[in-house]
Amino acid sequence: MNFEQLLYIVEVAKHNSLSIAAQNLHVTQSGISQSITSLEKELGIKVLHRSRGHGAVPTDEGKIILKQAYEVLRKVEEIKNKANSFNSMEIGELKLSTIPGLTTVLVKALAVFRNDYPHVNVEINEKSVSSVIEDVRQHRTDIGLIAYSTDWNINMEGIAFESLFEGKQKVYVSKHSPLAFTGSISPHEILDETLVTYYGEFMQYFVQDFFNKYKPLKVLFTSNNLDGIFQAIIESLAITFAPDFIMKNHPPVINGDIIPIDLVNHRGVNISFGLILSEDKHLSIFPTKYIHYLKSEIMKI
Structure with missing residues (x-):
């Protein structure tokens, strides 16, 4: 048994495919197949059931072996990270994937992180x-940052979520709108308004749920361009729904061109902003350090 064999069975099981595993690991499919067959002979059990119709699926015994293989690979990664940490220059990389609207918080934490680790490339x-x-x-990124609600039907298999803070859904209108002076508003007071929405899973879920409970609003457009959405609101063409922690750091809200209003008499949606990590990947030193700085920055909010 060797490290490569454990790496191969883990990668094949992750995708249920020898061809995808071979492509990801830059080896031949036949090489992976022969290596896994050799491992199965050594162990005296079948780890993966391979067929053309269903790909490569772990057997019951294989699932137990794979769990142990994950642990071995994790430990090897820890050893590598520990060795890298002894390098005084601490050269490395940090990859983050995040939903839009959270860059301000990320960059503030990044400024402190880069001061201590100037040779780490950040994406x-x-x-x-x-x-x-x-x-x-x-494993295309080290850390994910998302807004999440238990009301959503989202596949979180293999994902660990850690909430960093809670958010509140609000209505956002132009400072010139008559609604800007209300302070709070009920759903029935905005049913004749035109809506502009961000193209994201959470917003689409919230808007559809709102439409189902009351009635569909006129939709000006749906976009993943926040600047376009802000401009439509500023010019009184539409209103929008959005979590407060995403909107409050944007200039149009900070300078008062766009006004947040509490949405009352509507079932609240519990929104959490937090970290997501892979359950089968050990977190290396730089993501771990960055999370520490991020949490410190969030405490200031």
Whole structure:
């Protein structure tokens, strides 16, 4: 038994495919197949049931072996990270995937992080909730940051979520709107308004739920361009729904061009902003350090 064999069975089981595992690991499919067959002969059990129709599926015994293999690979990763930490220059990389609207908080934490680790290359990508989750699940990113609600029907298999703070859904209107002076508003008071929405899983869920409970509002447009959404609100073309922790750091809200209003007499949606990590990947030193700085920055909010 060797490290490569454990790596192969884990990668194949993750995708239920020898061809995808071979592509990801930059080896031949036949090489992976022969290596797994050799391991199964050594162990005296079948780890993966391989067929053309169903790909490569772990057997009952294989599931137990795979769990142990995950642990071994994790320990090897820990050893590598510990060795890297002894390098005084501490050169490395940190990859983050996040939903839009949270860059301000991330950058503040990043400024402190880069002061202590100037030789670490940092990459931040803004994506949808499902894309961030998939990046974490496929180990394309170290840390994911998302808004999450237990009301959503989102696949979180293999994902660990840690809430950092709670948010509140609000209505956002132009400072020139008659609604801007109300302070709070009920659903029935905005049923004749035109809506502009962000194209994301959470907003689409919330809007559809709102429409089902009351009636569909006129929708001006749906977009993943926040600047376009802000402009439509500022010019009194539409209103929008959004979590307060995403909106409050944007200039149009800070300078008062867009006004937040509490939505009352409507069943609240518990929204959490937090970290997501892969349950089968050990977190290396730099993501771990960055999380510490991020949590410290969030405490100031």
